[in-house]
Amino acid sequence: MMQKLLESQQDSIPGIHFLAENFSKLKNYPFLQELVSMLLVLFLGWISYYLFKHYIVRFLNHLLSRFEHPWLAALIDNHPVSHIAKLAPLVIFYYYTGLIDHGLADIFRNFCLVGMLWVAMIILDDLLDTAESIYDKYPISRSKPIKGYIQVAKIILYSLLIISSAAVIIGKSPLYFLSGLGAITAILLLVFKDTILSLVASIQIATNGMIRMGDWISMPSFQADGDIVDIALHHVTIQNWDKTLTTIPTHKFLDTPFKNWKGMSESGGRRICRSIYIDLNSVKLVDKQLISKLSKITLIHDYINRRQSEIDSYNQANNTDMASKVNGRNQTNLGIFRQYLQNYLDAHPNISNDMTKLVRQQAPTEKGVPIQLYIFTNTTVWADYESIQSDIFDHIFATIQEFELRLFQNPTGNDLKELKDVSN
Secondary structure (H helix, E strand, O other), X not given: OHHHHHHHHOOOOOOHHHHHHHHHHHHHOHHHHHHHHHHHHHHHHHHHHHHHHHHHHHHHHHHHHOOOOHHHHHHHHOXXXXXXXXXXXXXXXXXXXXXXXXXXXXXXXHHHHHHHHHHHHHHHHHHHHHHHHHHHOOOHHHHOOOHHHHHHHHHHHHHHHHHHHHHHHHOOOHHHHHOOHHHHHHHHHHHOHHHHHHHHHHHHHHHHOOOOOXXXXXXXXXXXXXXXXXXOOOEEEEEEOOOOEEEEEOXXXXXXXXXXXXXXXXXXXXXXXXXXXXXXXXXXXXXXXXXXXHOOOHHHHHHHHHHHHHHHHHHHHOOXXXXXXXXXXXXXXXXXXXXXXXXXXXXXOOEOOOOOOEEEEOOOEOOEEEEEEEEEEOXXXXXXXXXXXXXXXXXXXXXXXXXXXXXXXXXXXXXXXXXXXXXX
C-alpha cells in the first residue's frame, strides 16, 4: 500500500520518485518494508506535530493576542488551541496505519481514533474552563457561581468519553454499554453518592443564594470562620482569619448550621452588643451635691435640669415630705448614667443613626445589674469596628466613677491583700 501511495505521488511531489524507486526494492523483504513504512509514518507524525506546535499554534495564539478582548485573553490563558498540535500526528497515524501491517491495522486505527477522542475532550475541557473564566469576570459570578455546574458537565462528558473509547476498542456500539447501565445503577449511586449530594446542594445553594464568593461565614462544627474563597462541586473552601484554609463538603451546608455575615456586610453597619455590670451597692438616689456635679456635664446638662424641674413640680403639687428621699420622686445615679450613655452614643460620629440604638437595663444577676449597649457601627471593617467598640467602653470605664457608680469585679489577689492589711 505504501508502494502504491508513493507511486501515485511521484509525479506531483519532488523527491517522491526517488523514495518510490528505492522502496520498491524492499518488496522481497516484507518485514524490512513494514519497518520502513512504520518509520516513515512516525516521521511524518513527528514532522506534523512539530510544524503545528511551533508554527501554526504559535501563529494562532499570536493572532488572538493582537485583539485586546477579555474573552480572547481567557482563551489564550486556558490554551485549548495548544492541543490542536496533538491531533495532527493522530490523524496521520489513523489514515496510514494500514501501511504498517494489515493484520494490526484495525487495532492501531481504533487506538488512534480513541486518542483523537481524548484530545478533543481535552480541548473541550479547556473551552469549559475558558467559559468559566469569562463568567467569573462578571459581578453575577459572586452570587451565582457556575464552577459546580462546569464540573458536573466534565464528569458527564468524561463518562461518555470512557464509554465511547471502550466501544471503539472492542468494536461495539456505545448503546451496548449504555443498555447495561440499569444493572449497575446501584453501584453508580454508591460510587457517585457524594457527587450527587453535592450537585443537589450546589443547585439549592445557587437558587437560594445561601452563600457566594467572598461571604464571611462561620461554621463552628468545622471550626471555620472566615471568607469563602472557592465554591466547587464537591467542596467549599474558607480562608479563616488566621489564614488557614478549611474545606467543607458542599452538601454540609444543607444539614449543618452556619452563620452567614453577608447581611451585616451589605447593611453597612456591624452590631455591638455588650453589657457592663454595675455593683448594686453603688446605685443610689442623688442628692443636691451630686446633681450639681453632674449638671456640669455638657451631654446631660439639659436633661438633668429638665428632669429635676419635672420632679420638683410633681413633689410640690403633691405636698411631698422631702425629709426622706424615699418620699416622692427622685433621680438615681444609674438613671442619669443611662441617659448619659444614650446621649453619648447619639453624638458619637461612628455610630449609625439609621439602625437600632439602645441602652437598656437587664434583670439583675449575682454579678450586679447589667447595662447593655445594643448599637451598630457605621462601618463593617473589622479593625475599625474593634477600635470603635474599644474606645466606647474605654470611655465608659473611665467616666463611670463620676456618677458614683462602681463596676462589678470579682476580688483579685490585690483586693484580698488590701483587706488583710486593713484587718491587721
